[in-house]
Amino acid sequence: MKILLTGSKGMLAQDLIPVLKESHEVFAPPEEELDITKRDVLYNSLNTTLPDFVVNCAAYTNVDKAEEEREKAFLVNGIGVQNLALVCADAGTPLCHISTDYVFDGENNKPYTPFDNTHPINTYGESKLAGEKYIQWILKKFSIIRTSWLYGIRGSNFVLTILRLAKEQSTIRVVNDQVGSPTSTVTLSSGIKKVIESGAYGIYHITDETDGGISWFDFAKEIIRISGLKTEVIPITTEEYPRPAKRPRYSVLDMEMTRLAIGFKPVDWKVALTKLL
Numbered sequence: 113m114k115i116l117l118t119g120s121k122g123m124l125a126q127d128l129i130p131v132l133k134e135s136h137e138v139f140a141p142p143e144e145e146l147d148i149t150k151r152d153v154l155y156n157s158l159n160t161t162l163p164d165f166v167v168n169c170a171a172y173t174n175v176d177k178a179e180e181e182r183e184k185a186f187l188v189n190g191i192g193v194q195n196l197a198l199v200c201a202d203a204g205t206p207l208c209h210i211s212t213d214y215v216f217d218g219e220n221n222k223p224y225t226p227f228d229n230t231h232p233i234n235t236y237g238e239s240k241l242a243g244e245k246y247i248q249w250i251l252k253k254f255s256i257i258r259t260s261w262l263y264g265i266r267g268s269n270f271v272l273t274i275l276r277l278a279k280e281q282s283t284i285r286v287v288n289d290q291v292g293s294p295t296s297t298v299t300l301s302s303g304i305k306k307v308i309e310s311g312a313y314g315i316y317h318i319t320d321e322t323d324g325g326i327s328w329f330d331f332a333k334e335i336i337r338i339s340g341l342k343t344e345v346i347p348i349t350t351e352e353y354p355r356p357a358k359r360p361r362y363s364v365l366d367m368e369m370t371r372l373a374i375g376f377k378p379v380d381w382k383v384a385l386t387k388l389l
C-alpha cells in the first residue's frame with residue numbers, strides 16, 4: 113500500500129514510519145510541507161501522492177499549554193483533522209487517526225470501551241474529541257485509534273522525564289491517584305499497522321496491558337527499578353501537584369474490540385518498558 117503520513121517528526125511518527133516501511137511505501141513529508149491546518153496543501157499532497165491510506169500523527173499535544181492556547185489546540189486537533197477528513201472524503205481514501213484517553217472524564221470505575229460516552233475535562237481532550245467528531249461526520253472509511261500515556265525513545269514523555277529527574281535528584285514526588293495504562297510507541301506502531309492492514313474501520317483502543325491500570329507513581333517506581341537507579345519515589349496526590357489542565361482520575365482503555373477485530377495481543381506494560389529501557 114502507498115501511505116501518506118502527517119506529523120512525521122513527532123514521537124509516535126518516528127517509530128511508526130520504519131514499522132510501516134517494512135511492508136508499505138510511506139510518504140512522510142515534514143510539517144513545513146504538510147501542515148494539516150492548510151486544506152489546499154493537503155489537497156495537493158493527496159493529488160500528487162495518490163495514497164491508499166492516510167495516517168494522521170500530527171497533533172497539538174501540550175496538555176497544559178492548551179489551556180492558554182485553546183484556539184491553537186482546536187485549529188490543529190479540530191480543524192486540521194476536519195481538513196484531512198474532507199480531502200480523504202474527496203479522494204475516497206481511508207484515514208487512520210490517533211486519539212486519546214483524555215476524551216473521557218475519568219469517572220468510570222472500569223475500563224472505557226469505544227462505545228462509552230465521551231466527556232473531556234480539559235481543552236486538549238475537547239480539541240481531540242472535536243477531531244474525532246469531524247472524522248465521524250465526514251468519512252465512511254476511517255479508523256480512530258485511542259491510546260494513552262504514550263512514551264518512546266525520543267520526544268517529550270514521562271519515561272524520559274523520570275530518568276532525567278532521577279539522575280538529578282535523590283527523591284522525586286509522583287502522583288499516585290491518577291490511574292491509566294502506559295503505551296510504548298513500539299506496541300502502538302504494530303497495532304496501527306495491523307488496523308490499517310486489516311481494513312477494520314471504527315474506533316479502537318490500543319495501550320499496553322496493565323490489568324485494570326497503574327498510577328503514575330507505580331510507573332515511575334518501575335522505571336527507576338528497571339534502570340537500576342537508587343532514587344526514592346514518593347507518592348503524592350493530584351492536589352499536591354497542581355497543573356493548569358485537569359487530568360482524568362481513571363482512564364484505562366478497554367481493548368476487547370481491538371482483540372476481536374484484528375487479533376491484537378496487548379503487551380504487558382513491564383515487558384514493553386523493559387524493552388525500551
Ligand SMILES: NC(=O)c1ccc[n+]([C@@H]2O[C@H](COP(=O)([O-])OP(=O)(O)OC[C@H]3O[C@@H](n4cnc5c(N)ncnc54)[C@H](OP(=O)(O)O)[C@@H]3O)[C@@H](O)[C@H]2O)c1
Binds near residue numbers: 125172
Ligand atoms: N503523548 C501522549 O502521551 C499521547 C497520549 C494519548 C494520545 N496521543 C496522541 O498520539 C498522537 C501522536 O502523539 P505524539 O506524542 O507523537 O505527539 P508529538 O510528538 O507532539 O507529535 C505531533 C507532531 O505533529 C506536529 N504538528 C503540530 N501541528 C501540526 C500541523 N498543523 N501540521 C502538521 N504537523 C503538525 C508536531 O510538530 P511540532 O512539534 O513542531 O509542533 C509534532 O511533530 C497524537 O494524536 C496525540 O494526540 C498522545
